[in-house]
Amino acid sequence: MGMLRRMFWDLVCFIELLVSTLVHATYALNIFLSAVWIDFMSSFTSSPQENARISPVIEADDSETDNRERSNCVMVRSESDDHKIGYAGSFMEGHEKAPIVLVHGIFGFGAQKLGKISYWGGAEKRDDRVLAPDLGALTSIHDRARELFYYLKGGTVDYGVERSEQYGHSRFGHTYHQGHYPDWDSKHPIHFVGHSTGAQVIRLLQNMLADKTFPGHEDTSADWVLSCTALSGALNGTTRVYYDGIRPEDGRSMKSVSLLQVLRVAVLLYEWLDIPILKRYYDFGFDHYNLQWHKAGIRGLVDTLRNRRGPFVDGNWVVPDLSIHSAVQLNKKLRTFDKTFYFSYATKGTKKWFSRWTLPSSVLGTHPLLFIRSLQISLWRHPRELPLPYEGYRDEDWLDNDGALNTVSQLYPRVPYEHSNCELGTDLSSLKDGQVLQPGIWYYTTLVADHIFFVINRERAGVHFDVLYDNIFQRCRKQLRPSLKSS
Numbered sequence: 001m002g003m004l005r006r007m008f009w010d011l012v013c014f015i016e017l018l019v020s021t022l023v024h025a026t027y028a029l030n031i032f033l034s035a036v037w038i039d040f041m042s043s044f045t046s047s048p049q050e051n052a053r054i055s056p057v058i059e060a061d062d063s064e065t066d067n068r069e070r071s072n073c074v075m076v077r078s079e080s081d082d083h084k085i086g087y088a089g090s091f092m093e094g095h096e097k098a099p100i101v102l103v104h105g106i107f108g109f110g111a112q113k114l115g116k117i118s119y120w121g122g123a124e125k126r127d128d129r130v131l132a133p134d135l136g137a138l139t140s141i142h143d144r145a146r147e148l149f150y151y152l153k154g155g156t157v158d159y160g161v162e163r164s165e166q167y168g169h170s171r172f173g174h175t176y177h178q179g180h181y182p183d184w185d186s187k188h189p190i191h192f193v194g195h196s197t198g199a200q201v202i203r204l205l206q207n208m209l210a211d212k213t214f215p216g217h218e219d220t221s222a223d224w225v226l227s228c229t230a231l232s233g234a235l236n237g238t239t240r241v242y243y244d245g246i247r248p249e250d251g252r253s254m255k256s257v258s259l260l261q262v263l264r265v266a267v268l269l270y271e272w273l274d275i276p277i278l279k280r281y282y283d284f285g286f287d288h289y290n291l292q293w294h295k296a297g298i299r300g301l302v303d304t305l306r307n308r309r310g311p312f313v314d315g316n317w318v319v320p321d322l323s324i325h326s327a328v329q330l331n332k333k334l335r336t337f338d339k340t341f342y343f344s345y346a347t348k349g350t351k352k353w354f355s356r357w358t359l360p361s362s363v364l365g366t367h368p369l370l371f372i373r374s375l376q377i378s379l380w381r382h383p384r385e386l387p388l389p390y391e392g393y394r395d396e397d398w399l400d401n402d403g404a405l406n407t408v409s410q411l412y413p414r415v416p417y418e419h420s421n422c423e424l425g426t427d428l429s430s431l432k433d434g435q436v437l438q439p440g441i442w443y444y445t446t447l448v449a450d451h452i453f454f455v456i457n458r459e460r461a462g463v464h465f466d467v468l469y470d471n472i473f474q475r476c477r478k479q480l481r482p483s484l485k486s487s
Helices: 002-042 141-153 161-167 198-211 240-244 259-273 276-281 293-305 324-331 368-379 463-486
Strands: 100-103 155-158 172-176 190-195 225-231 341-348 350-353 357-360 421-423 442-448
Touching: 002 259, 002 276, 002 368, 100 141, 100 198, 141 155, 141 172, 141 198, 190 198, 198 225, 198 324, 225 463, 240 259, 240 368, 259 293, 341 463, 357 368
Parallel strands: 100 190, 190 225, 225 341, 341 442, 421 442
Antiparallel strands: 155 172, 350 357
């Protein structure tokens, strides 16, 4: 009887793996073919100049810095703790035109990829000083943070000596002969908006700036980041990765049979084939591993497929970074800085049914790609025989989700310890009565939406899309400086 039960569950798991593989492959192929088709059709209706997607190089306006004066440093006591803030008064003076940088999440892409399809649903066109960099779609949070710095500042991406030796890849990557914001410094800071894993990329980058880890740039500091906005941000990891194949024993290694193993093989073959027209549309970002056929050869392909070399051997890619275990270790190092404004928009697509079960709130309102995933996250329970990922972990805290990330993870950095935080109302256009924004505190709100409601397809969100991005951009442009003056 026990053997029959085991065979039944093995069959269920196999069917689940097959369905998940088909759903994800179909969705990815649909996006890719749509990009190719749109480009093909537009070639008959517009000139080559109109088809080119060029990321503007933004230069600092002299008025942004030179004419501002700093007031005396003051201390403000928040409701939750003795929180010190830095320069108040005119700290934001003159930064209304600071660039806004949109950092995509896992499987994402920037303005240079997938033809005319926008990861941000066209939100980057709502302001004339917005950048949408293309970073590695599956590379680790660390590697993407390094790439983001050089994308903005210019130069050759330096992943670091120790890092490259530890994971067996080249130290240097892509060269940006012209940075997209070469004047970037403490006098010309930037607003960052990160979706999903993009939020952790921004946080890690700011800590790298504070620790001066970029060779030849000894003047970096946390003050280079004016504000950080997390949209469905993976601030504390997700239980989703354990379903996909990450072992809950350590939060990094992969199960032998899983969706992630299918993904691993597909990515390695894609990278090895190195077909230019395909890479022009989409790139996973592993060029620094030299996996291409003309560099690795047949033997190199066999070694990577047998998991003897490459990014998947030691977990130097983004999915292991998304486990709760990895988030705990990363968050131990990441600080919230007292001159930067922090905002978080969490998304939730579940509700409690019959006061008992947490399940997806709507069949039609959840993207087909995410419905089953949302159900799986709602049913996840940490194995009783294993140590908890952090002290105080409770399964019930991690049930609500948006189909990709647990809602509790998106609110603010909270494991292994909570950062200063304050809840905003669901009305995005206004603050609570008497509420004054302060730097160094995570302001968060929860929206009813799935994980990709505010990206890729603007039509799905409709007016909610416009309200959200108008709120984010207007806050960056107009609300932060006046709020500081009033303090």
